[in-house]
Structures are given as structure tokens and as C-alpha cells.
Amino acid sequence: MKGAEYISDAQNTWCPGCGNFVIQHTIKDVLAECGLLPEKVVMVSGIGCHAKIADYMQTNSFYSIHGRGIPVATGIHLGNPELTVICSAGDGDAYAEGLDHLIFAAKRNVDITVIIHDNRVYGLTTGQYTPTSPLGFAGKSTPEGTYEDPFNPLDLMLASGATFIARSYSRDKKGMAGVLKRAIQHKGFSFVEVLQVCASFYDAHACYDEHVYTPEGHDPSNRDSAERLIREWNYAGEGAIPLGVLYERDAPTFGERVLAGKEGEIDRTRIIERAIGKR
Amino acid sequence: MNDYSICIGGKAGEGINKAGLLIGRLLGLLGYHVYMYYDYPSLIRGGHNFAILRCADHEIGAMCGKPDIVCALDQETVNRHGDGALLIYDADVAKGEGIGIPATTIIREEGGAPIARNTILIGAFCRAAGIPQEILRGAITNEFGKRAEENLRLALRGYHAGEERMQIPIQKNESLPLLTGNDAIALGLIRGGLDAYVSYPMTPSSSILHTMADLAQGTPLLVLHPENEIAVITMALGLSYAGKRVAVGTSGGGFCLMNEGVSLAGMAEQPVVIVMAMRPGPSTGMPTYSSQGDLNFVLHAGHGEFPRIVIAPGTTEEAYEWSARAMHLAWQFQVPVFVLSDKNLGEHPKSTEIDPAFPVPVASVRSPRGTYARYCNTPDGISPFYPPPLTGNVVKVNSYTHDDSGITTEDPGQAAAHAVKLIRKGATIENEMVNYGCIRVDGAEEAPVALICFGSTGEACREIGDRLSLRVIRPIVLEPFPLAQFADALAGVEQMIVVEENATGQLDSLLRGYGIVADRRIANVSGRPFHLDELELKVKGVMQ
Numbered sequence: 001m002k003g004a005e006y007i008s009d010a011q012n013t014w015c016p017g018c019g020n021f022v023i024q025h026t027i028k029d030v031l032a033e034c035g036l037l038p039e040k041v042v043m044v045s046g047i048g049c050h051a052k053i054a055d056y057m058q059t060n061s062f063y064s065i066h067g068r069g070i071p072v073a074t075g076i077h078l079g080n081p082e083l084t085v086i087c088s089a090g091d092g093d094a095y096a097e098g099l100d101h102l103i104f105a106a107k108r109n110v111d112i113t114v115i116i117h118d119n120r121v122y123g124l125t126t127g128q129y130t131p132t133s134p135l136g137f138a139g140k141s142t143p144e145g146t147y148e149d150p151f152n153p154l155d156l157m158l159a160s161g162a163t164f165i166a167r168s169y170s171r172d173k174k175g176m177a178g179v180l181k182r183a184i185q186h187k188g189f190s191f192v193e194v195l196q197v198c199a200s201f202y203d204a205h206a207c208y209d210e211h212v213y214t215p216e217g218h219d220p221s222n223r224d225s226a227e228r229l230i231r232e233w234n235y236a237g238e239g240a241i242p243l244g245v246l247y248e249r250d251a252p253t254f255g256e257r258v259l260a261g262k263e264g265e266i267d268r269t270r271i272i273e274r275a276i277g278k279r
Numbered sequence: 280m281n282d283y284s285i286c287i288g289g290k291a292g293e294g295i296n297k298a299g300l301l302i303g304r305l306l307g308l309l310g311y312h313v314y315m316y317y318d319y320p321s322l323i324r325g326g327h328n329f330a331i332l333r334c335a336d337h338e339i340g341a342m343c344g345k346p347d348i349v350c351a352l353d354q355e356t357v358n359r360h361g362d363g364a365l366l367i368y369d370a371d372v373a374k375g376e377g378i379g380i381p382a383t384t385i386i387r388e389e390g391g392a393p394i395a396r397n398t399i400l401i402g403a404f405c406r407a408a409g410i411p412q413e414i415l416r417g418a419i420t421n422e423f424g425k426r427a428e429e430n431l432r433l434a435l436r437g438y439h440a441g442e443e444r445m446q447i448p449i450q451k452n453e454s455l456p457l458l459t460g461n462d463a464i465a466l467g468l469i470r471g472g473l474d475a476y477v478s479y480p481m482t483p484s485s486s487i488l489h490t491m492a493d494l495a496q497g498t499p500l501l502v503l504h505p506e507n508e509i510a511v512i513t514m515a516l517g518l519s520y521a522g523k524r525v526a527v528g529t530s531g532g533g534f535c536l537m538n539e540g541v542s543l544a545g546m547a548e549q550p551v552v553i554v555m556a557m558r559p560g561p562s563t564g565m566p567t568y569s570s571q572g573d574l575n576f577v578l579h580a581g582h583g584e585f586p587r588i589v590i591a592p593g594t595t596e597e598a599y600e601w602s603a604r605a606m607h608l609a610w611q612f613q614v615p616v617f618v619l620s621d622k623n624l625g626e627h628p629k630s631t632e633i634d635p636a637f638p639v640p641v642a643s644v645r646s647p648r649g650t651y652a653r654y655c656n657t658p659d660g661i662s663p664f665y666p667p668p669l670t671g672n673v674v675k676v677n678s679y680t681h682d683d684s685g686i687t688t689e690d691p692g693q694a695a696a697h698a699v700k701l702i703r704k705g706a707t708i709e710n711e712m713v714n715y716g717c718i719r720v721d722g723a724e725e726a727p728v729a730l731i732c733f734g735s736t737g738e739a740c741r742e743i744g745d746r747l748s749l750r751v752i753r754p755i756v757l758e759p760f761p762l763a764q765f766a767d768a769l770a771g772v773e774q775m776i777v778v779e780e781n782a783t784g785q786l787d788s789l790l791r792g793y794g795i796v797a798d799r800r801i802a803n804v805s806g807r808p809f810h811l812d813e814l815e816l817k818v819k820g821v822m823q
Contacts, residue, residue, distance in 0.1 A: 008686065010686045010687070037668075038673050039667060039668040039669060039670060039671065039672060039673060040667075040668050042520075042667060044517075047678070052687070054675070054677070055675075055677075055686050055687050058673060059673055060667040060668070060673045060674045060675065061673070061674075061675045061676070061677075061685070062516075062517065062520055062547075062676050063675070063676065063677040063678055063679060063685075063687070064513065064516075064543065064678055065513075065539055065540075065543050065678050068509065068510075068513040068539075068540070068543075071505065071509070071510040071513040071514040071517065072513045072514070072516060072517040072520075073517060074505075074510075074514050074517060075477075075513070075514035075515060075516060075517020075518040075519075075520070075521065075525075076517040076518070076520055076521045077517075077521075078475075078501065078503070078514075078517075078518060078521075078523075079475075079517060079518040079519075079520070079521025079522060079523045079666075080521040080522060080666070080667075082668075083521065083667060083668065100506050100507065100510070101506065101509075101510055104505065104506045104510070258501065258503070259501075261497070262498075262499045262500075262501060263499060264499050265499065266469070266474070266498055266499050266500055267498070268469050268470055268472075269635045269636050271466075271469055271494050271498060271500070272466045272469060272470060272633075272635040273635045274494075275462070275465075275466055275490070275494055276456045276458070276466075276633070276635065277456075279456040279457050279458055279462065279628075
């Protein structure tokens with residue numbers, strides 16, 4: 001199937017220069033390259049600029065509500081593990097409103113791919129700070145600058161037990177394609193943070209262009225070196241920003257554990273008779 | 280008429296619930312209909328717990344008044360419940376007038392666990408009430424399984440230490456299983472086609488989760504306990520989208536968290552059954568007591584306008600049958616369907632007869648033709664739903680106002696069409712519900728005075744209806760309100776008395792919205808169910 005067939009007819013309303021275009025087209029290319037048919041893929045999104053991807057992809061989709069894409073994606077995966085579930089979330093979405101679900105999906109190792117469109121600003125609500133905005137970020141809700149430091153979501157994911165942690169950059173399509181392909185193929189919870197340019201409210205591309213790099217010879221299965229790379233940049237200063245698959249390990253998935261022995265038909269009458277017999 | 284009440288009480292952690300169930304089994308084996316009220320504060324050790332077992336030769340579902348027999352494991356039980364009753368008590372720890380049994384001493388002599396003191400008192404109760412030893416043996420074997428022998432030894436020590444004071448006569452009825460409303464809801468959901476149950480523990484809904492998790496072992500039934508109620512309902516909607524039939528369960532505070540998910544279910548037209556078990560609020564309220572204070576909340580939960588079905592069963596049998604129907608209705612109409620329960624229905628065991636093969640209607644299925652549009656606009660407002668994968672098609676569901684194919688729209692014409700489609704679906708549901716008996720009428724069916732109630736207060740009202748020759752009208756379905764059926768039931772009524780367990784009269788105001796104005800209202804906000812004797816006095820007090 002051609003890549004273009006993964007794009008729907010819906011009118012696109014992202015701003016010119018928005019990093020979401022690159023993310024969308026990279027997903028499309030990776031799906032085509034992996035031979036994943038639109039009918040076998042479910043795009044799940046929350047609410048925010050990122051979330052419009054549910055409309056814009058000609059795949060199955062569940063356009064859910066703010067912060068809740070991940071539990072919806074978890075339910076879809078458990079309901080039919082044959083489907084490839086990709087959950088797009090924003091930084092406000094997954095790091096603020098729905099942070100608990102992100103941590104639990106990592107803890108459980110749910111076999112879904114979560115892509116965080118991290119532009120470090122609320123775009124759709126026209127410019128407020130998010131959990132990854134730098135200290136002092138002056139937005140519409142914090143005109144004198146924020147009073148809190150950002151957190152490092154990759155570090156949080158490592159601590160939460162994520163089995164695949166990667167970072168990409170919306171101006172590095174080729175690198176992103178490699179990361180997304182591995183993320184989709186990874187068995188278990190894949191966390192991909194994309195540093196995304198917000199053309200209207202937080203265009204940090206000059207900073208990113210200068211600081212991003214792909215570490216040479218990094219072994220993602222080495223937790224210590226993964227942790228060093230993950231902590232190299234704390235979302236505040238101007239440190240070097242490593243890209244690529246930073247951590248990966250193999251572990252049983254939530255679906256494998258939960259669904260073991262759950263095949264077949266439910267003998268409802270027997271369950272009910274057995275229950276009544278005990279009472 | 281044979282009608283007895285037995286109370287057993289002690290501290291939390293002394294096995295009062297289990298002891299109550301054992302007495303329930305004894306009375307069931309004697310051929311009685313049994314109802315058990317269990318009163319416990321929200322703590323794990325200490326406090327005062329008690330169970331009241333009522334048994335009668337006719338169907339019952341409420342407490343009567345003062346107990347005839349009291350089994351006391353502590354002084355508190357003697358003081359609170361002992362007055363005027365035949366008292367059986369542990370003479371090692373309490374003082375009283377009645378049959379003192381040295382239960383603590385017996386435990387020491389037999390090397391039994393302290394929690395088994397209740398078994399000794401139950402042995403003494405059997406002797407006092409003239410219950411044959413074989414029945415005691417049968418009940419203990421059923422209740423304790425592998426640990427039956429040691430418990431039987433203790434019970435017989437109590438039996439021989441006691442004395443016969445009265446005779447609870449044996450009835451001819453066969454012994455029925457003792458089911459709580461929560462048991463019945465769990466079994467009904469399974470009967471109705473449940474594939475997955477998702478819930479976060481919250482009293483008084485938790486025992487549905489526990490029962491479901493127990494029953495699911497070794498079967499394909501999926502039971503999930505996620506991080507919070509927001510995850511519960513959104514995960515459930517994901518399962519629903521993937522083609523699983525799913526239900527969730529919670530109580531007031533947890534349901535607050537679920538509200539955005541309820542609204543999502545309404546907009547996305549993703550079916551789900553929500554069991555909402557009421558307890559007194561606001562906020563944490565009284566976790567282990569009962570209330571009917573969340574009727575309005577459930578009727579209006581979730582922002583925006585969308586159709587829903589709200590069902591309030593009043594008996595364990597109804598809980599079973601209507602939970603099964605709830606599953607069918609949710610998937611037939613792709614709407615959130617509520618089973619509105621409370622602690623009094625959910626946690627009190629009652630002799631219950633259910634049909635394990637209870638027939639549930641089969642949903643009509645239309646085959647997809649051409650390009651699939653998830654929300655295609657149909658005359659009845661119901662768009663055929665197919666879970667992905669659908670060969671050559673995509674299934675797009677959306678929380679935004681959307682077009683037929685599920686793509687977001689803000690076009691005024693499409694927005695209006697979408698809203699009207701949901702309203703049309705509501706009308707279709709209303710028409711369909713005419714085929715169900717949505718109203719139950721009990722008592723003297725032609726009487727000019729009617730008690731109007733819903734949910735768990737129904738059983739107390741039914742018995743008062745019988746005692747005072749009143750009509751008792753109880754809507755089981757509260758939304759869409761079965762107006763025509765209700766009007767039929769009301770024919771010839773001259774005085775309407777609404778009975779409900781809330782302060783503001785929520786059923787009363789629901790009826791007013793349909794132009795049905797009650798004459799008097801009886802409220803109870805104690806967290807405890809109506810006792811029959813108390814309710815009788817109140818009803819007499821407001822009757823003209």
C-alpha cells in the first residue's frame with residue numbers, strides 16, 4: 001500500500017511549519033514500509049493539536065479526550081491484541097492531565113506505541129506552559145514566567161519500568177522513521193518522545209538544531225549508559241540532547257500476562273450455576 | 280405467620296458477616312426465606328458489627344423491627360440489641376439475662392481460633408431455637424467446607440451448653456441460595472454477555488469486583504483493576520471499541536471521576552454498562568451505609584446531551600435479570616446503561632431463585648455494505664457498529680462532534696444533524712422499552728393509596744403495602760421514564776406517597792417533571808434501611 005493512502009481527506013488545520021506534519025508523514029511511511037494495513041492499525045489520540053492526527057490518518061482511530069488516550073489504547077490492545085495500537089499524545093495530555101496513565105502503561109508494559117508530540121507548550125489553547133516548559137516560561141497563564149522546573153519525562157519512564165525509551169526531533173525525519181519503526185516492532189510499551197516545533201507558540205528549533213545529536217555506539221540494553229544519556233539534558237539548560245533509541249529491554253507484556261489462558265468461549269450458564277452452588 | 284429475626288453482633292474482625300451467613304444457611308435449610316442485614320462501620324478492627332437475619336415463610340427483603348433472638352459476642356451487642364430478646368451471650372466477656380455460654384473458655388479448651396466463638400454461640404442458638412443437630416451439621420458443612428469438622432465440634436459444644444427455649448418450626452420449602460444484590464449483578468452481567476469487567480475498589484460496589492475476579496478464574500472472562508476510575512471507564516471504552524462487551528462498577532466518588540468518560544461514551548456512541556452503587560454523600564460520606572441520594576447525579580451525569588438508560592433493580596432477582604438486559608440494551612443502542620444500586624441491595628444476602636439460562640434478547644445485526652461510516656445517519660438513529668478490523672474499511676470514533684465517517688466537524692448543518700441523530704436514538708430507545716415491564720406493582724393493586732418508590736426501598740414498601748392494603752408502584756427503569764406504564768399503574772390512585780432514602784426527594788422531583796405530583800413524601804437519610812415497623816408508622820402518619 002502506498003504511503004499516501006494512509007492520509008485521510010480531512011482538511012488539515014495544523015499551522016504552516018508545525019512539527020506535527022513530520023510526525024504524521026513519518027508514521028505513514030513507517031506503516032507503509034512495515035506493510036501494516038490501515039484496517040489493522042488504530043491511532044488513538046487525546047485532545048490537543050497532536051490529536052488531530054486521528055482525523056488526518058486514514059486508519060482506524062479513537063479520538064478520545066484530554067489525557068486519556070493511553071487507557072483507551074490499553075483497552076483496545078487487551079480487546080484485540082492483533083491490532084497495532086499507536087497512541088499519539090501531547091505533553092499537556094500525557095505529562096499533565098493524564099500522567100498517571102502514562103506511568104501505569106510503562107509499569108504494566110502494555111504492548112502499544114506512545115508518541116509524545118512534545119512541543120513544550122499548550123498549542124490548541126493558544127500558549128500556556130506545560131510540564132516540560134523551561135523555568136520562567138512566559139505564557140498566557142504565567143505572564144511573569146513559571147515558578148516550577150520542568151521534569152524529564154524520559155527519566156520518569158525509565159523509573160516507571162518502560163521497556164523502550166526513545167527521543168526524536170521533528171526536523172529529523174529520517175532519524176524519527178528509524179525510531180518509530182523500532183518502536184512499533186518492539187514487544188511491549190514503546191515510549192517515543194518527539195521534540196516538536198510549535199510554529200506559533202514555542203519555536204525552539206534554533207536551540208534543538210544546535211544541541212541534538214545521535215550518540216555513537218550506544219547499546220540501548222545497557223541501563224547505566226541509557227540513564228546517563230537520558231539525564232544528559234534536563235529540559236532546562238542548553239545541554240546536548242541525545243536522540244535515538246536510548247533504552248530497550250525485553251520483558252513479558254501486560255497483554256501476554258493478562259490474556260494467558262483467556263482464549264475460547266465463555267460458558268456463562270456453567271459460571272452462574274457454579275456461583276449459585278457455592279451460596 | 281412464621282417470621283423471626285435473629286441478631287448476631289460483636290467487634291469488626293470477629294467474623295460477624297460469616298456468622299450471619301451461617302445462621303442464614305441454617306434458616307434456609309429449615310425451609311425459610313431469608314434476608315440478612317449487615318451493619319458495619321468503615322474500619323477493619325474494633326467498632327460494632329452486627330447482622331440481622333430475618334426469616335419468614337413468605338418472600339421477604341427487609342428488616343422487621345426488634346430481633347427475637349440476639350447472639351452477643353460482646354457487651355456492646357447485649358446493651359444495644361439485647362432488650363426484650365432471647366439473649367445468648369459469651370458469659371466470659373459479657374453480662375446479661377438469658378443463656379450464658381462460656382464461649383471463650385470453650386475455645387481455650389478446644390484449642391480453637393478466637394474468631395470461632397461465633398460458631399459456639401450459633402450452636403447454642405440452634406439448641407435454643409429447637410433447630411435439629413442434622414441441620415446444624417448440614418449448614419456447617421456447606422459453609423466451612425474443609426474446616427467443617429473443627430467448626431462442627433465447636434458448634435456442638437455450644438449446642439450442649441445451651442438450652443431449648445422456643446421452636447422455630449421447619450417449613451416445607453426447599454433451601455434457596457443466598458445471593459446479595461452484588462452477586463446477582465455480577466451474574467446478570469455475565470448472563471447478558473459480559474466479556475470484561477473493569478473496576479477500582481469502592482464500597483459498596485467492591486464485592487462485584489471480588490466476585491467477578493473469583494468467577495473469572497479459569498475462564499475467558501477478563502477482570503481488570505486499573506489505576507483509578509478515569510482509567511476504568513476509558514479502558515472500558517477501549518475494550519468496547521475493540522469488540523468486547525464490558526461493564527464497570529463504582530460508587531459516588533469514583534463515579535465523579537468517571538463523568539468525562541460517561542460523556543465520551545455518549546458522544547462516541549461506544550456502549551458500556553455502568554454499575555453505580557450508592558452510599559451516603561456528599562464526598563466520602565458514610566462508606567459502609569446506604570443511600571438513594573445519587574439518582575439525580577446518574578440521570579444527568581456527563582456534560583452535553585445524549586441518550587442513556589437508567590435501571591434501578593429493587594430485588595436480587597431483578598438485579599440479575601436487569602443486569603443481563605442492561606448488557607443487551609447497551610449494545611443494541613450503543614449508549615451508556617446504568618444499573619443503579621446501593622448498599623442495601625448490593626450487600627445484603629437474600630434467598631434468591633434465578634435461572635442460570637435466563638434468556639437475553641439477541642441484538643439485531645445489520646451487515647456492512649459499501650464504504651463503512653461508523654456514524655452513518657439512519658432513521659432510528661442507530662448506526663451499525665463493527666469493531667476493527669473491518670476488511671477494506673476503517674472504524675473512526677470521535678469525542679468531537681463528527682460527520683458520518685467519524686471525522687471532526689464544526690459545520691453548523693452537520694452539527695445539528697449529529698445532535699438530532701442522538702435525540703432520535705433516544706426516541707427509538709423509549710419505543711423499545713415499551714416491550715419491557717419497566718414498572719412493578721405490588722400490594723393491593725386496586726387500592727386508592729399508593730406508595731411510590733425505587734430501588735432497594737421497594738421490598739420494605741411491598742411488605743407495608745401488604746400489611747396496610749396499599750398499592751405499591753415502583754419504576755425499575757427511570758430513564759427513559761416509562762410514562763405510559765407508570766400512568767397505567769397509577770389509574771384510580773387518590774393519594775400518592777413517595778418513599779425514598781434521600782433528603783431532597785429526587786424521585787419525587789423526577790415525577791414532578793412528568794406532571795405527576797405526589798401528596799406526601801417519606802424520607803430516610805440515616806444510611807440504614809427502613810425497618811418495616813418504623814415505615815408502617817410513618818406511612819400511617821401521612822395517610823389521609
